[in-house]
Amino acid sequence: MTIDICLSPALYSFYDTDPQTTVVIVDVFRASTTICAAMDAGAKAIIPVKSVDEAQEYKAKGLLAGAERNVARCDFADFGNSPYEYTADRVQGKEIAFTTTNGTQALKIAENADTIVIGAFTNLKVVTDYCVHKNQNVMVLCAGWNNKVNLEDTLFGGALIESLLLEKDFTLTGDASLMALSLWQEAKVDLKSYLSTSEHFDRLIKHGLEKDIDFCLKMNGSDALPVYEKTTQKLLNYNLLL
Amino acid sequence: MTIDICLSPALYSFYDTDPQTTVVIVDVFRASTTICAAMDAGAKAIIPVKSVDEAQEYKAKGLLAGAERNVARCDFADFGNSPYEYTADRVQGKEIAFTTTNGTQALKIAENADTIVIGAFTNLKVVTDYCVHKNQNVMVLCAGWNNKVNLEDTLFGGALIESLLLEKDFTLTGDASLMALSLWQEAKVDLKSYLSTSEHFDRLIKHGLEKDIDFCLKMNGSDALPVYEKTTQKLLNYNLLL
Numbered sequence: 001m002t003i004d005i006c007l008s009p010a011l012y013s014f015y016d017t018d019p020q021t022t023v024v025i026v027d028v029f030r031a032s033t034t035i036c037a038a039m040d041a042g043a044k045a046i047i048p049v050k051s052v053d054e055a056q057e058y059k060a061k062g063l064l065a066g067a068e069r070n071v072a073r074c075d076f077a078d079f080g081n082s083p084y085e086y087t088a089d090r091v092q093g094k095e096i097a098f099t100t101t102n103g104t105q106a107l108k109i110a111e112n113a114d115t116i117v118i119g120a121f122t123n124l125k126v127v128t129d130y131c132v133h134k135n136q137n138v139m140v141l142c143a144g145w146n147n148k149v150n151l152e153d154t155l156f157g158g159a160l161i162e163s164l165l166l167e168k169d170f171t172l173t174g175d176a177s178l179m180a181l182s183l184w185q186e187a188k189v190d191l192k193s194y195l196s197t198s199e200h201f202d203r204l205i206k207h208g209l210e211k212d213i214d215f216c217l218k219m220n221g222s223d224a225l226p227v228y229e230k231t232t233q234k235l236l237n238y239n240l241l242l
Numbered sequence: 243m244t245i246d247i248c249l250s251p252a253l254y255s256f257y258d259t260d261p262q263t264t265v266v267i268v269d270v271f272r273a274s275t276t277i278c279a280a281m282d283a284g285a286k287a288i289i290p291v292k293s294v295d296e297a298q299e300y301k302a303k304g305l306l307a308g309a310e311r312n313v314a315r316c317d318f319a320d321f322g323n324s325p326y327e328y329t330a331d332r333v334q335g336k337e338i339a340f341t342t343t344n345g346t347q348a349l350k351i352a353e354n355a356d357t358i359v360i361g362a363f364t365n366l367k368v369v370t371d372y373c374v375h376k377n378q379n380v381m382v383l384c385a386g387w388n389n390k391v392n393l394e395d396t397l398f399g400g401a402l403i404e405s406l407l408l409e410k411d412f413t414l415t416g417d418a419s420l421m422a423l424s425l426w427q428e429a430k431v432d433l434k435s436y437l438s439t440s441e442h443f444d445r446l447i448k449h450g451l452e453k454d455i456d457f458c459l460k461m462n463g464s465d466a467l468p469v470y471e472k473t474t475q476k477l478l479n480y481n482l483l484l
Contacts, residue, residue: 007391011252014389147256149249149391151417175393175440179425186424198417 003164004174005140005157009106010147015139022136023113024127024160026120027143028152029200030081031103032226033120033216034066037083039224039237042092046226046235048104049097058097064090066098071207083215095234102143107228110141116228118235121156121191122215123222126239128163130225138164140180151183151198152216155191158184191217245406246416247382247399251348252389257381264378265355266369266402269385270394271442272323273345274362274468275458276308279325281466281479284334288468288477290346291339300339306332308340313449325457337476344385349470352383358470360477363398363433364457365464368481370405372467380406382422393425393440394458397433400426433459 006012017023026032035046049055052067056076059065066079066086073080078090081100098104110116115134119127131138140160142153158180164170172178187194192213195201204213225239248254259265268274277288291297294309298318301307308321308328315322320332323342340346352358357376361369373380382402384395400422406412414420429436434455437443446455467481 007249008253010256011250011389011391014252145417147253148416149253149418149421151420154417154421172439174390175387175396175442176391178393178440179391179396179421182425182428183421186428197414198420200417 001135001137001168001170002173003138003161003170003177005142005154005161005176005180007142007149007154007176008144008147009109009141012109012141017113017139018137019112020114020136022115022117022131022134022138023110024117024119024131024138024140025103025106025110025143026140026153026156027100027103027106028120028156028216029204030083030212030216031100031143032118033122034081034083034086035098035118035226035235036120036123036222036224038086038091038096039226040222041086041088043086043096044093045095047095047097047233048107048235049099050105050108052099055097055099064094064096066096068100070101071203082209082212084212102145106141106143118226119156119160120222121159121217121219123220123224124159124163125220126223126225127160128167130238131164132167138170145200150200152195152200154180155184155187158182159188243377243379243410243412244415245380245403245412245419247384247396247403247418247422249384249391249396249418250386250389251351251383254351254383259355259381260379261354262356262378264357264359264373264376264380265352266359266361266373266380266382267345267348267352267385268361268382268395268398269342269345269348270362270398270458271446272325272454272458273342273385274360275364276323276325276328277340277360277468277477278362278365278464278466280328280333280338281468282464283328283330285328285338286335287337289337289339289475290349290477291341292347292350294341297339297341306336306338308338310342312343313445324451324454326454344387348383348385360468361398361402362464363401363459363461365462365466366401366405367462368465368467369402370409372480373406374409380412387442392442394437394442396422397426397429400424401430
């Protein structure tokens with residue numbers, strides 16, 4: 001079994017990804033953390049959509065909609081991209097159409113992979129266990145920021161690699177995985193401090209969202225296992241289904 | 243003045259690069275190191291071309307041609323991509339058409355930048371001085387491998403960032419520059435050992451080219467300053483012209 005990491009959605013097409021691969025999509029700040037939070041709060045399904053228009057259409061049909069662009073909630077939407085918004089009283093048993101600047105786009109790019117799961121620091125252990133259970137090659141796909149690489153998603157990749165290597169004899173393929181692991185091993189001592197000069201950290205701070213940062217960097221607080229079901233094009237919490 | 247790094251040619255279009263930028267193209271293994279070596283050996287100019295066909299056309303016109311694809315020298319060519327091939331007795335005063343798997347492609351992508359210079363570990367100090375002299379924003383463009391990121395070019399980016407920060411008050415922009423600097427600071431203690439599990443290192447070792455690796459990792463052995471002259475589309479050694 002191999003593990004590799006693709007640092008930007010724009011690079012995904014250059015990887016010769018075996019169809020029998022588990023692709024772990026990560027957008028630490030904040031889409032993947034927020035999806036986990038919504039599932040922990042009892043959301044029945046997340047319907048990832050690429051465009052704001054699509055989210056609006058779902059909203060018109062009576063579904064809840066989460067929609068964010070460039071950190072801010074879209075006006076029509078019930079929720080933005082903060083994990084704190086998706087509380088049990090609002091999402092329990094509900095389906096939520098969801099679009100964000102980067103995270104949901106990455107998911108659509110990997111749509112042909114056999115297995116797609118959403119990873120975040122909050123559900124690292126759950127995702128690790130699932131990858132081991134699936135027993136396939138693993139590809140981490142970082143959402144990045146407007147196709148540029150970012151530090152927090154790369155660090156998640158390193159954390160997942162480290163976590164998987166403890167469980168099973170994975171082979172690292174590709175320099176990006178070496179880079180991610182090396183950076184993670186330096187960063188993990190104080191993750192928040194290490195990220196403090198990074199771009200999206202700074203962007204969130206400027207929007208007064210330090211509490212979101214803290215939420216997103218909390219390891220293993222979530223039981224969610226958001227897996228993409230191709231037939232329905234929905235993310236379901238497989239931890240409740242397995 | 244800012245400094246940023248683009249980890250793959252496929253990501254370059256996502257950067258909003260100010261036209262008044264000095265772009266440093268790097269392909270440590272081996273194109274940029276080889277270009278420097280050819281200039282140190284007295285080559286009059288390197289004509290970077292994208293395709294093997296173009297190199298062959300120059301050869302037919304009587305020029306020397308260096309051409310490599312996937313580590314090997316192309317049959318028709320006078321030289322491959324090893325810095326050892328470009329000896330003074332063969333290149334002194336000559337113009338050489340040159341195409342490689344990744345390095346010369348990267349150069350063509352950045353062609354619109356105000357200033358393009360070739361960087362390698364061997365001419366790190368020379369490139370640092372030139373960037374300081376130009377007094378423009380700096381963008382390091384890594385050649386990578388078939389559009390994937392690679393470790394050695396990223397590490398050169400980190401080394402150049404560190405070197406520039408010692409000379410001038412540059413501002414790092416972008417997470418990739420933080421990543422490159424962090425990786426370099428860990429790697430520089432023993433660069434060869436740090437790179438020993440990376441992809442292209444392994445590829446070169448398998449082709450019996452450890453001596454090329456050693457050449458490429460030698461810091462500051464070169465006086466070459468290969469700058470791209472747009473009017474002629476040639477790389478000239480500005481260290482002889484300035």
